[in-house]
Amino acid sequence: MTVSPSPAQAAPDLIARFTDLLGPVGVLVDATDTASFCTDWRDLYHGRALAVLRPANTAELAAIVRLCNEHDVPMVPQGGNTSMVGGATPDGSGREVVICLTRMNRVRAIDPADLTMEVEAGVTLKAAQDAAREAGFMLPLSISSEGSAQMGGVLATNAGGNNTLRYGNARELTLGVEAVMPDGSVFHGLRRLRKDNTGYALRQLLIGSEGTLGIITTAIIQLHPQPRAIEAALCAVDDADAALKLLGLLRARDPALVQAFEFMSGTGMDLVTSLIAGTTVPLGERAPAYVLVELATPRPDADLREYTEEVLGEALEEGIITDAVIAESEGQRAGLWKLREEHAEAQRRAGASVKNDVSVPVTHVPELIRRATAACAALIPGIRPAPFGHMGDGNIHFNLVQPEGMDPAAFLARSHDIMDTVAGIVKDLDGSFSAEHGVGQLKPYMMPAWRGGAELAAMRHIKAALDPKDLMNPGKVLPPAQPGA
Amino acid sequence: MTVSPSPAQAAPDLIARFTDLLGPVGVLVDATDTASFCTDWRDLYHGRALAVLRPANTAELAAIVRLCNEHDVPMVPQGGNTSMVGGATPDGSGREVVICLTRMNRVRAIDPADLTMEVEAGVTLKAAQDAAREAGFMLPLSISSEGSAQMGGVLATNAGGNNTLRYGNARELTLGVEAVMPDGSVFHGLRRLRKDNTGYALRQLLIGSEGTLGIITTAIIQLHPQPRAIEAALCAVDDADAALKLLGLLRARDPALVQAFEFMSGTGMDLVTSLIAGTTVPLGERAPAYVLVELATPRPDADLREYTEEVLGEALEEGIITDAVIAESEGQRAGLWKLREEHAEAQRRAGASVKNDVSVPVTHVPELIRRATAACAALIPGIRPAPFGHMGDGNIHFNLVQPEGMDPAAFLARSHDIMDTVAGIVKDLDGSFSAEHGVGQLKPYMMPAWRGGAELAAMRHIKAALDPKDLMNPGKVLPPAQPGA
CATH class of the missing domain: 3.30.70.2740 (Alpha-Beta Plaits)
Structure with missing residues (x-):
């Protein structure tokens, strides 16, 4: 029915073989069906795909990767398609297949004694959080796209979020992974060992590699007990130096209690309160800057409220903060977080x-x-x-x-x-040009200046060693090699 | 003076060039001087070395690695020479040089606001712990060889120890590393970022690679505040199932408090108390098994004693443990730990x-x-x-x-x-044949059966990509390739 020939028409035999392996439900070729997989949600990139392949399990995934490898078909792994940097969008050639992990969406097990969860790549972060909560635990990783972002992508991009200072990034929460390597072999690393010094850390290499070294199929995630007490406070400070002192004070007392520590400028706060309905800063005077602190503990008898009052009292006395309010209810806590979360929207409106x-x-x-x-x-x-x-x-x-x-x-x-x-x-200041979002296809050009020399050379060597045909998410993370380099 | 020709006599030009680069203090060639570097402390391996090279800084190290690479000289990195698996001992060929990091032994900086420490590879773990303590912090990594083991080796082997369940292994405590790669280039990864998603995790790959992919020169280590309260308790249990239940109870309440959880069999305890002078089990009756629990917190107002009594009381009531004693003093705490620490010695005497x-x-x-x-x-x-x-x-x-x-x-x-x-x-049971000690030259033969298939293949590809001449700690970690494999 479509006038321009679809990429799939160029390779009917290959499509038939994909269909043999996955069944009709596993292969999308019509442009109407594949369109949403070929554009990133920021609408920065618009590609085409030979097909969208949707394996139902690791064996099917391995089979299609082997077939792609055999026929030199480039593969673009995709989960919830929430990349900020075009990390999961195919190029415009129509030669690439998108491999969509959405059908591999089981929470396989939760081990309450070991505080671990086994999840497949296509489970959304939100669904994984919910499953943990229903079992009485917490998956302490939270990002704004969690309703759509899937665990495979969360791990492939080493997602961060609000609670990294307490619980780490996705990397620190992952005990084991299973992955299909670029040649279609399966890395059986689905271990849940806290100690295992038997060779190179392939799990660590796959995490954060943005699908360029293999496709994570399943992971063992470390859970935590749910907090039994949470206290949120908004503090007024004169500047970021004072905020840093407050962080030092809180960490010196007990870093395990500090679940979030979010800075906001006075300018940003003004934009929020003037442009977002229903927001007010519940403090006496306008301050040059603010910190939203969240303390939490699973201890049933922790007196966290008293602790929070004490430590903020000390910070006031020492002149580190100029004012503070502690949320008195869940509603007030949500109100404080709204001030932080509406920053992006307020800036958009400004x-x-x-x-x-x-x-x-x-x-x-x-x-x-x-x-x-x-x-x-x-x-x-x-x-x-x-x-x-x-x-x-x-x-x-x-x-x-x-x-x-x-x-x-x-x-x-x-x-x-x-x-x-x-x-x-x-x-x-020895920082990073991409703290959370990764490199994708938006930022590879920055790699030589920021991660050049021996570092980029080693990355290129590893990529060439594990994916010699450059078929696994090509064009992402690493910039094209310079002629003669 | 020595009758048999030393390996160095075979390559006088090379030795002269090493001496040009490092000065006479940096090059040991006499068999008397090199002997202690050529034997592991377990006395399992006895090798020979062309020379022992002792660079004073990263530039010197990079220069000798480049020279070795140029002349195809295999290199064996060595720190405190405390490997349990012959990981730092040269082979018997006399062709290898030992590269000893001992002279790179500065604690460069401690950042109290960021809770980080910058240490060179040759600093002993004990010296690093002491420096952290003097600055008011804790480096929460403790192993029995800490007086000799050096940070370079601690990281290269991803050391574990007693407190892994709370603070992680060496890997989890390391924010950044600098390393000299097999070709003599320098990986400038001495970053101290909690979030940095800019390419492959080379730091993670180097940690635990046992010196086969590069030589770590310097690291940024995450510190913790010192505990302000510690409670140690010895609990009697009927079996390991009961011990597991106790662990679950403690973790469900607050995993951040559980600093150590050590199991001991009744048989092992009998050996200790009968063969080691001055040891007694301060409990009423002999039990089938024991657990030594240590809880700790930096919180100044934590009522940890009361908490410990409560949770152990609950465990008694529920029949999870049959008896318990909480140490009333530092001396009693040391006495409980002595029961645990003398297990190896008691077994030797038995x-x-x-x-x-x-x-x-x-x-x-x-x-x-x-x-x-x-x-x-x-x-x-x-x-x-x-x-x-x-x-x-x-x-x-x-x-x-x-x-x-x-x-x-x-x-x-x-x-x-x-x-x-x-x-x-x-x-x-999906376990590991080497939890803490690594692979070295003692256990590569186990790799194919335990980490074979895609995993070992990927490790071999990575090794060949980063060290194509196989000059960096050859014969360690990876088994020799099978003909035709």
Whole structure:
């Protein structure tokens, strides 16, 4: 019915063999069916696919990877398709297949004595969290896309989120993985051992490799008991240096209690309260900056409220914070988090903005904010820097909103100047150009300058060793090799 | 003066060039000087070295690695020479150089706000712990060789120890590493970022690779605040199932408090109290098994004593434990730990014994103990299984003492039968043949059966990609390739 020939028409034999392996339900070729798999949700990339393959289990996945390898068909693994950097979108050639893990969506087991969960790649993070909670535990990984993002992608990109400072990234929560390697062989690493020193850490290599070294099919995830007490507090501070002191005070007492430590600028908070209905800052005066602290413990008898009052009282006395409010109810706690979570939306409503998902060593966060604020103001007078985010793990969303009244297009025309300015300071502070979102196809060009020399060379050697035909998510993570390099 | 020609005499030019690079203090060639570097401390391996090279910094190390690479000289990195598996001992060819990191022994910095420490490879674990303590923090990694073991080796072997269940292995405590790669290039990965998703996890690959992929020169280590309260308790239990229930109870309440959870058999405890002077079990009756629990917290106001009494009271009421004693003083706590730490010495005094450093998923520990005990008793009537160790992370030292009165040599002649019997059960329970000690040159032969297929193939590909001449600690970790494989 479609006029332009679909890529699949070019390779009918191959499609027939995929269908033999997966059944009709496992193979999508019609452009109408494949369209949503060929575009990323940020709408940055628009590709085409020879087919979308949907294996139901590891054996089927291994079979199609072997077939692709045999016929030099490039493969793009995809889960919930929530990449921020085009990491799961095929190119425009129509030669690539998208391998969609959505049908492998079982929570296989939860072991309450061992605090572990075995989940397949296609389970959404939200479904995994829910299954853990129903069993009385917590999967302490939370990101804004959790309703759609699937565990395979969560692991392949080493997802982070709000609670990294307490529980680590996806990497630290993963005890074992099973994966199909680029040649279609199966890495049987679905172990749940806390100690196992028997050779190279393949699990670690696969985690964060963004599907370029293999496709994770199943994982063993470390659970935690659910907190029995949670206290959230919003603190007013004079600047990021004071916020850092507050973090030091909390960690010196007990880092195990600090579940979130989110920084917000006064500018960002003003945008939220002026542009988002139903938000107010429940503190006396407007402050130059704020910290949302969340303390939590599974201890049934922890007196966490008293502890929180004590430590914030001490911070007030020492002049580290100038004001603070502790949520008195779940509703109030949600209200404090709303102030933080609406930052992105408020910035959107304020006009054009430029985003930077960067990280630096935690102690350098104040310097990052100070220097990048000054540098951007010098670049574009009236620019509104509104840095916010996971200060407790050094990951700041250094976002900049256009000056009031400026033409948005004129502001966005300066995007690269702004990003380069921020990146230069982040690099000078030994930071990262991609704290959480990975490299995908958006940022490989940054790799030589940031991770060059022996590091990029080793990555290239590993890629060539494990995927000599460059069939596994090609064009992602690593930049094209320079001629002669 | 020596009669047999030293290996160095065969390559005088090379030695001269090493000396140019490192100075005379950096190059040992005389057999008297090199002897201690050519034997492992268990006295299992006796090699020879072309020279022992002692670089003073990363630049010197990189220069000698480049020179070795150029001249096809195999390199054996060595720190405190405390490997249990011959991981740092050269072969008998006299062609290899030992690269000793001892002179790179500075604690470069401690960042109290970020809770991190920057240490060079040659710093002993003990010196690193002491430096952290003096700065008011804790480096929560403790192994029995810590007075000699150096940080480079600790990381290269992903060391574990008593506190893994709370703080993780060396891997989980390491934020960044610098390393010299097999070609002499330097991997500048000395980052201290909690979030950094920019390509493959080279740091993770180097950690645990036992010096076969590169030489770690410096690391950023995560510190913790010192505990302000510690409670140790010895609990009597009927069996390992009961011990597992106790672990579950403690973790469900607050896993962050459980710093150690050590299992001991009644048999093992009998050996300690009968053979080690000054040891007694401070409980009413002899029990079939024991658990040494240590709870700790940095919280100043934690009421940890009351908490410990409560939770052990609950365990008594529920019949999980049959008796318990909480240490009333530092001296009593040391006394409880002595019961645990003297297990190896008591077994030595009881005659010949066979050791197995294995791990299984925590929930399988009771089954491991039950099945391996029965299987070994069937193999050799009267054998005395005395399993003990880190039950909280699934790592059991499944040691077996000879029957009373049996000829030790006759018992040891059955070593391999015993080890194979235990290994077969561990494998059946998805465990590991080397929980903490690594592979070295003692255990590569086990890799094909335990980590074969796609896993070993990927390891070989990675090794060949990063060290194509096989010059970096050859013969360690990976078994020789089979002809045609």
